[in-house]
Amino acid sequence: QLQLQESGPGLVKPSETLSLTCSVSGGSISNNNYYWGWIRQPPGKGLEWIGSVYYSGSTYYNPSLKSRVTISVDTSRDQFSLKLSSVTAADTAVYYCAVDSTGGWPFWGQGVLVTVSS
Amino acid sequence: DIQMTQSPSTLSASVGDRVTITCRASQSISRWLAWYQQKPGKAPKLLIYEASTLESGVPSRFSGSASGTEFTLTISSLQPDDFATYYCQQYNSYPYTFGQGTKLEIK
Numbered sequence: 001q002l003q004l005q006e007s008g009p010g011l012v013k014p015s016e017t018l019s020l021t022c023s024v025s026g027g028s029i030s031n032n033n034y035y036w037g038w039i040r041q042p043p044g045k046g047l048e049w050i051g052s053v054y055y056s057g058s059t060y061y062n063p064s065l066k067s068r069v070t071i072s073v074d075t076s077r078d079q080f081s082l083k084l085s086s087v088t089a090a091d092t093a094v095y096y097c098a099v100d101s102t103g104g105w106p107f108w109g110q111g112v113l114v115t116v117s118s
Numbered sequence: 119d120i121q122m123t124q125s126p127s128t129l130s131a132s133v134g135d136r137v138t139i140t141c142r143a144s145q146s147i148s149r150w151l152a153w154y155q156q157k158p159g160k161a162p163k164l165l166i167y168e169a170s171t172l173e174s175g176v177p178s179r180f181s182g183s184a185s186g187t188e189f190t191l192t193i194s195s196l197q198p199d200d201f202a203t204y205y206c207q208q209y210n211s212y213p214y215t216f217g218q219g220t221k222l223e224i225k
Contacts, residue, residue, distance in 0.1 A: 047162065047205055049214040062213040063119075096161055104152035104167035104209065111161050 002027045004097050004109035012091075012116050018084040022097030022109060029078045030055045035100035036080045038071060040093040041111075048093075052100045053080055087116045120144050120208050124217025130225040135196045139220045141206035143187040150210035153182055153191045156219075157202045165204075166191065196222075 008020035022036070029036060037052035051061040053071045061069050070083040084091060092115050098108040121144035131137050141151065149169040154162035164173045166182040169189055179194040193200055201224050206217040 046219050047207070047216040049216070052212075060212045064213075098161075100209075102168075102209075103171070104164045104173070104207070105154075105162070106164045106167075106173060108161035108163075 002099060002107040004099070004107055006095060006097050006109045006112040008112060008114070010113060010115060012087055012114060013118050014088055014116055015086055018082070018087050018091065018095075018114055018116075020082045020095055020097075020112065020114070022080050022082075024078045024080075028075075029073060029080065030075050033101060035060075036073065037098050037100040037105070038082045039096045039098060039105075040091075041096070042090075042093045050082065050084075050095075089116050092116045119213055120147060120211065120215050122206055122208055122215050122217040124206055124220055126220060127218065128221045128223060130223045131196055132225045133196050133198055135225075137193050137196060137222065139191045139204055139206075139222075141189045141191075141217045143189070143208055146187060147208045147210035149184055150208060151182075151184065151189045152207045152209060153180075154205045154207065155200075155202045156205065162205060 003025045005023045012018045035052040035054050038050040041047050051071045053059045053073050059071050068085045073080040094111040094113050096111045098105045123142045125140050151169045153166040156162040165176050165180050169184040170182040181192045183190050201222050204220045
């Protein structure tokens, strides 16, 4: 059973870069059946897909965030990462990492709240 | 982007009731539709994928169906553990998009 765990700062200043890492256990990030994705949820609101990455490094991003997002993968550490630049208060959200598969998103991290504030 | 219109936004029901939540896609997504259950402070939990395939371990009172661009999630007999928020998600094409959610409340 795959397990995912997000890590990173819970507080980021406006205009700075949000950086999160997702560690995968119980399986390999090089599994060619899966993409690895990020989703966020502002407090009290719905879910927004941020982007997904394949173990080879190929990526897909939400056009609404594309100019500010970078998702990368480190197969040696079974980790993938999210960077979101030039953050504002509107980027305050719970950020989840999850498995992106043809069978939906079956495995999720617990989520990490990132607050953008000075 | 494919828009997912989910209804109702809120649903009040009682234990034992049969309830249905609907999601309509703005264009064809074939059957690439998933349903999730989310409880406060928790990550979403996958219930159904490919419109009607029950995820392993999910109770059989949950079912999904599809007709064209309209998708439904049915809970045949509500249990106390089912009161939560439900989301649909299309994963036919990027950018993946979600419905706005349905909060299922106790009547």
